[in-house]
Amino acid sequence: MKTKYVVVEDYNPIWKEEFKSIKNELLTVLSGKIVSIEHVGSTSVEGLCAKPIIDIDIVIDKNFEEVKGLLESRGYIYEGDLGIHGREAFRYINKPHLMTHHLYVCNKDNKELYRHITFRDYLRNHKKERDTY
DSSP, X not given: OOOOOOOOBOOXXXXXXHHHHHHHHHHHHHTTTXXXXXXXXXXXXXXXXXXSOEEEEEEESSOHHHHHXXXXXXXXXXXXXXXXXXXXXXXXXXXXXXXXXXXXEEETTOHHHXXXXXXXHHHHHOHHHHHXX
């Protein structure tokens, strides 16, 4: 069995810019079809060490099939919920100009989305807890 190494880096301000680049590319096809695009996970919290992979939640309002089709037209491949109900995962091909990222589509009322946003915002607003984490 091959062991995978996990790389964790000090916070890098480029992560914020890379998220914006990915978001802007997604908005070219999704604008007007979604509620929002959220930068979540450790790279979204300034000052927090993280794996250098951008986590993105696309927030929708019950139009998953339409959004799925639009993402597929841009080279994203649907992978199902990967065991987390209501969080639909996508991988991508032919996007060497974008930083490595995990892309998920969640309904605006989804419990996992709420957890992502709440945890991100808590760490952003509580330096002591962020530093402990």
